[in-house]
Ligand SMILES: Nc1ncnc2c1ncn2[C@@H]1O[C@H](COP(=O)(O)OP(=O)(O)OP(=O)(O)O)[C@@H](O)[C@H]1O
């Protein structure tokens with residue numbers, strides 16, 4: 041088992057694109073670590089740099105207590121599950137799982153034995169003789185996992201391993217993956233662009249954008265205290281409401297309305313400063329009778345989410361999303377008030393987009 | 398030799414490049430060089446070098462036998478002036494032109510397209526039979542094919558004379574050019590037929606159907622839908638057929654260039670000059686002229702293909 | 709369904725005109741197809757029938773069935789040996805070309821070499837230009853200089869040089885289409901380049917390799933010019949050259965021998981070709997023979 045430490049890691053592609061740009065990250069031993077970000081932000085590049093499939097342009101990489109910056113991939117003790125699984129089509133499931141052992145010159149009987157054992161552990165009994173082409177997507181994914189863990193790697197790398205599965209299977213595989221990782225205790229780095237997946241699985245999450253790290257933290261931290269407006273907008277199944285605002289007389293002018301400053305930010309802002317006010321739709325209430333701190337609003341769109349309803353309201357000239365329990369569902373055109381939960385509001389600098397406080 | 402070629406889609410030269418796989422196997426430049434070297438060395442010595450060597454050889458009086466075989470002398474452009482002022486050369490070039498146009502561009506392309514067009518909607522044994530026969534003519538070794546034609550056109554007991562009741566007609570002597578043209582069509586049509594078959598099957602049926610819906614006749618469909626769709630294939634086909642027909646040596650097996658040089662197309666002329674005639678230097682000079690003509694044809698094609706892309 | 713007579717009248721007449729036209733067109737089409745079919749069939753039928761005729765002539769006739777011709781052919785010292793020679797040349801060229809071609813294609817597919825596609829394309833074009841008769845003289849001379857005249861090594865190398873560009877071109881296409889994640893995952897487990905080539909790339913490219921092997925043999929099988937120019941002794945000649953000498957050099961052509969030999973010589977490529985054709989479709993037809 042081993043932790044991973046990347047220092048000032050840069051991967052520049054020919055042509056000058058920086059896939060990974062000065063990334064510092066420390067992944068702890070046995071941790072389930074997610075790399076999260078929009079398409080093209082460099083998640084795969086970072087993962088492949090850790091694996092050694094991309095030569096690092098500058099910076100250093102340590103796995104366990106060895107500096108592997110320039111090491112061949114085969115000696116790093118990493119295993120990887122590719123997005124397309126990369127199961128060899130000309131080998132059956134058993135041979136696929138046993139392939140890493142074959143490279144390590146383990147005898148045939150022994151490696152078939154190990155393969156069978158690993159396969160059992162991943163509920164692949166009875167499929168040992170099949171070719172990858174004869175398996176379902178979920179089974180293929182488990183074979184790929186089995187092959188990756190068969191050699192007991194120090195580090196397991198997963199590149200969007202769930203994205204080829206349909207929505208229901210994905211939930212199942214998610215649980216499965218979590219259990220497997222806990223049982224093996226292997227340091228796991230997991231690439232995804234699905235924030236829900238990252239929140240559900242990871243011990244810690246690194247959010248990336250354009251090759252740069254935006255924030256590293258536990259799911260709770262990145263959800264509740266995003267470092268900047270990008271993370272705030274990216275995390276959460278309903279993106280955070282981010283409204284331009286201005287500090288006025290120790291309060292916040294958001295369009296026509298004024299609200300209190302988020303707790304703890306009073307000393308950090310100056311009069312007249314342009315800021316961004318953030319509040320998650322889940323932390324705003326919709327009420328039909330006026331109360332303290334309420335802002336008048338009108339419902340314009342109602343989206344059904346099953347157990348709850350997401351409404352878009354116009355408050356003055358600003359639009360907000362509000363999550364409402366199903367039994368309080370308003371109709372478009374209804375007038376009422378919205379009440380933000382003050383302790384959950386956040387403030388960001390309008391220029392740097394960094395969180396204030 | 399092997400006028401081998403895959404069918405590169407027209408304009409491939411300029412096709413947008415897809416992102417290439419990197420060095421995923423960790424090959425490294427040095428090892429990659431080792432992998433490539435043996436093949437490149439063979440290609441270099443036995444394909445590139447002869448091409449370049451031709452240039453030097455063409456400027457010597459090198460001969461197969463005699464004094465000049467031992468110590469060939471540099472004669473500058475003498476061979477070229479000799480070739481270019483020899484009426485036999487111009488005659489041979491003219492014959493080649495007739496041969497290429499009649500048997501290659503017109504014969505093989507038109508009959509090949511006609512066959513592909515005709516059999517596209519029929520199925521079953523008729524299609525299999527026709528395609529099979531045409532393909533077989535293409536596949537059997539050249540020396541067998543030429544013998545079959547010698548038998549077919551034989552003066553005394555040939556099948557053609559027997560069928561037409563023209564006993565004693567010496568086709569290969571009275572009409573040698575027509576004979577090798579037909580022979581070359583027979584041998585080569587399969588290529589165009591297959592190329593056009595696959596091209597035709599790739600024309601979106603919806604386009605043909607829309608043309609039919611507005612009442613276009615078969616001819617109009619051909620002109621307005623099919624031909625624009627398969628332009629690239631027509632271009633590729635024409636280039637390859639032209640080059641192959643230009644370079645083919647097989648007619649030699651039927652008429653040996655005769656009678657009286659009436660079928661001495663350029664490839665045969667070079668052979669006759671260089672090997673039985675022993676004038677290797679002169680032969681090389683003519684080879685180089687032939688290479689240049691080939692190059693011009695190929696470049697012309699690339700031009701046209703590029704022009705087509707840009708539009 | 710009822711329709712008024714006034715309406716059905718013109719409709720049926722249009723339909724009738726159409727059917728007549730279609731009928732005529734169909735007959736014309738059938739006649740034309742038959743003619744073309746006959747043109748292509750005549751020589752071929754002779755090839756198939758004459759060997760089984762006790763007294764074959766040059767014209768097409770119903771045979772007086774016998775298998776004696778094959779027995780006689782077996783006794784001819786040159787005939788069978790020449791087929792063997794063709795096989796040696798075919799397989800020899802195939803081994804060189806597939807071995808070296810696969811290595812080169814793999815490296816070219818995986819390493820960025822500036823201008824690689826252009827070079828490959830130029831080589832391909834050159835191979836279809838130079839290998840005709842144009843390079844006959846220098847090729848002959850180089851082989852003479854190397855002392856390889858009348859030697860299989862010379863023939864094999866010249867054939868390989870002409871075929872390799874096409875082989876590399878086709879195989880590179882195959883290898884380009886192999887997802888790189890296969891090799892990457894093998895590499896993660898510590899497999900070196902040769903290992904990856906053997907365990908992963910070769911098995912996945914197997915259809916391509918098989919096709920190329922067959923294609924090469926077919927190419928060499930029918931090749932007349934190279935052995936014709938580079939070989940001297942009759943015992944070394946492959947079938948393609950022997951076939952030619954059979955009907956040009958013997959004073960009175962022995963049709964029983966020639967026809968039987970022609971069939972025996974053509975049959976393998978015909979069979980191979982039609983099997984390959986069925987399996988791989990047109991994608992490769994362009995190269996199978998010219
Ligand atoms: N081989 C390459 N050559 C040049 N640029 C590349 C290469 N591979 C990736 N890039 C670029 O590097 C950046 C990061 O790519 P990367 O594949 O790491 O993104 P990603 O976060 O994994 O995206 P996705 O979610 O779509 O998989 C992108 O801008 C991409 O275009």
Ligand SMILES: [Mg+2]
Pocket residue numbers: 083084085
């Ligand atoms: Mg990716």
